[in-house]
Amino acid sequence: MAGLVIRGVRKRFGEQAILHGIDLDIADGEFVVFVGPSGCGKSTLLRTICGLEEADAGTIGIGGRDMTNVAPAQRGIAMVFQSYALYPHMTVYDNMAFGLKLAGTPADQIREKVTAAAASLRIEALLQRKPKELSGGQRQRVAIGRAIVRHPEVFLFDEPLSNLDAALRVQMRIELKNLHRSLKSTMIYVTHDQVEAMTLADRIVVLRGGKVEQVGAPLELYNRPGNLFVAGFMGSPAMNFVKGTVRAGRVDAAGTQLAVADVKGLPDGAAVTLGLRAEHVVLGQDDAAGGIPAQVQATELLGDFSYVYLQPEGGGDQIVARADADIDWQPGQRAILRADAGRWHVFDETGAAHRPNR
16 A cells, blocks of 8 residues: 655646646545546546656655656556446456456466455456446446456546446445445545545545645535635535625625624725525524525425525525425525524635634
8 A cells, every 4th residue: 555745746738737736645545536627637637646647847656656757557556447448358357357467467366366356346247248248337346346456556536437327326436435445545536526525535635727726624625615616616506605895893795784703803894705505594584684685596305405596685696595395485485594603604805715713
């Protein structure tokens, strides 16, 4: 097993800069997820780690050794691709054994490793089938098994579940998490799906425009985002945002005055953006002070709860609230939105989170 140390990694394609000096430390045995919008550089960073792309600057250390200029096959890394990359003319057994055969591994050791990997992934019954006879989930298990048999120091996953349907993605997420527990290997996983990131990761690396925006545990990023981008990207639905102005220790926003705990230290007249998670919005119908009047635009019933979409009467962006399913909010209905003062996130004019000492 091995950890990674990445320092100052830069990458360009022609005139286009993709990675802008990435610095990361990944501990031995850690499951780290790279997440961000399309084009943020997460797959390029992964391919640079494994050597499929050459870094223009910076260093990549794996297991305490400088691997920056080492060939991919010598880095002790196995990569699982989105497209599975299985050989169609080979059986599952031969696909999993192929790399070991190239390395000159004795046949009895190959059989032992392939059988053990197949058992761990519950694909023993598929070993004599061809890829065309397998479902998408089975093909992905084979691709993962091909990586496992090599006993790599680091596993790299490049959006491996994006070709699967929703139910199968949930199942495979659970299986990947269990696999990580059993192998205790270092795993780096790339996805654009922040739900996958939240459910799989020990730590998440949020990337935007080839730069690291924030690194932390899933709940840390969800509950204490460092800036507006992370706050809006992490979580489903996205965090609600309301623009306002600090006045006498409160915030004037959406046509009302809100009590907000974290405005301490901000001067009167300071422009801020307030953030609020859907589950922290409290909906009511009374007109008492301190709430945001809004009109219901639509509702989505999702079992025991609903998402209610509302347009503030004082202007601004739409707000999403999570509500009990037994309360039937109808389009056009008037509602008052409230939240505890400590639930609001405060972002200053630069977009950075404002966190005063309480």
